[in-house]
Amino acid sequence: MQITLDTPLDMHLHLRDGEMARLVTPCSARTFAGAVIMPNLVPPVTDSAAMRDYAERILQAADGCDFRPYMTLFFKNQTRQELETALANPLFFGLKLYPAGATTNSEGGVKNLGETGTTLHLMEEMGIPLLIHGESHGFVMDREQDFLPVYRNLATRFPKLKISMEHITTAAALELLDAHENLHATVTLQHLLITLDDLAGGMLKPHLFCKPIAKRPADRDALLQAALSGHPKLMFGSDSAPHPIHKKECCGCAAGVFTAPFALAKLAETFATHQSLDNLQAFVSGNARRIYALTPPDKTVTLVDTPMTIPAAYRGYGQEIVPMDAGHTIGWSVA
Template sequence: MTTLTLHSPLDMHLHLRQDAMLKAVAPLSAETFAGAVIMPNLVPPVDSLERLKWYREEILAAAGREDFAPYMTLFFRAYTREELEAAKPHIIGIKLYPAGITTNSEGGVSQIDQAEPTMRLMEELGIPLMIHGESNGFVMDREAEFLTIYRRLAERFPRLKIVMEHITTAAALVLLNEFENLHATVTVQHLIITLDDVAGGMLNPHLFCKPIAKRPEDREALAHAAVTAHPKLCLGTDSAPHPQHKKECCGCAAGVFTAPIALQLLAGLFDEHDALDRLQAFVSDNARRIYDVTPPAKAVTLAKKPFTIPASYGEVVPMWAGREIPWSVVGA
């Protein structure tokens, strides 16, 4: 039986929600990941040091494991130098959402120019900026339209570490290679599916997310970058749990839940490309270097052994529920 041991896997983009949902899903990430970058788009958002410290304690209590590190982020707003200096020891970065672009982003940035004074302070203080990079244009063009903003920010703030979150297009990879200060995360689903899987036949609400899955050539470009261990790219699952009734309804919530199956799916993808030896870099080593973090020690062993994805995890339906996949987690 083929086996693979990963050392301190990291999820560099994760939604844990709050209250009952937090308690339900945090243990599922903590079981197989040594740490995760936690998204701040709660209601109300995590936009103060006091609220951030409270949320971190809630996460640790829900996770129930000492070998899981929540890397905290603040929701982007206009911050003073004093606020950023106080927050810096407690955060891995600040997350910018364009206003209204995704779940709980109504309080996001409506005009990028107005955000630049805070970005200048972040550059001076060495605080990374993570961005949900979509415009409000036609849904398939939103990331492509936002690339001009990424370019402008990379040029205006050359010492600011900018992370293009959950990229979905081949064009984003081209831009990634142009600027030293640009980095990126990519989700499991965008390495595997296309828009055809979401809406080509019967609509599959459990594959609907923002940014939406794109064309086959985009998927192939992203998968190639991942399996060749592109040094500026790392895993960020964007695992986003919603109750089943909020997915299987009119007005379906955006988000794909992959946290408990991410490593198994990635092992299958990398195995298909004869690249299992590069999975460690994609799920851990690149992120450690990009963010200069030292995660808790954790060894996660996977085996090429069939695993049937559960129909649900509590009230949350995962990607590909009920499907048999070729890899399993056998030790963590």
């Protein structure tokens, strides 16, 4: 069995910078036609000049692969002039809003959502998408649930603003997705497959720890069913987030799961297992292209039901990253 995907897209990707980016960028660029690149570097990517320079470094790290980085700016109440300057760059995609301190390198994020209205009105007027890390600072299992009223409020106040609920993890988020025309969502590979029990039910598995944290079986099952059924507002966003091994296997483990090199193969295996391969194209490209009117580079990727073993680690440029399911064999691979 095999499937050929047209212009697969990763709608939420962390490439980091420097030597780490040199190692991980080709892992995505070889199989994806493009990806929405997160801006939470240190310091964050907040202006057009930094965005342009970062895009150039990514394209250089892609090592000749036909790959389009869709660039985002770290939300900081940008002015009209700043947004117009960003729009002049054809690689600019949207703004990413982080509640301050909600996840990795988000300390400079938004502290008072009530002060964002001016920029959000400008984004609505100019057709700039808003991507949100939707978590509160409450109890870890309830943080997404607590944030849903914020999504509801924004969707109502700014009905023409295209809002993406990033890496959703709950059945409740899916219900909200269907309630507002201008809400869309991405979901990760890990949140389609694992629950909190996989992370912490036995011995702690740090390479499965991410934010938002994995939730209950009912949430996982709802997300998986939505993806398998071809939900028209749900897009694949890996949230693949590499960290050096010493930042994961330590006290104070960093949040992030690395899946980029094998994400498409594992998705193909998952959809095939559930007799839903016909809906994989929409999930990994069709929905995103329609929602955002994207025209990524022409690229086709063929996946076959030939087993592959996920490496124990990815190494290079002085970096070492342990992926999700390191050492495990999966049933599909890239042809």
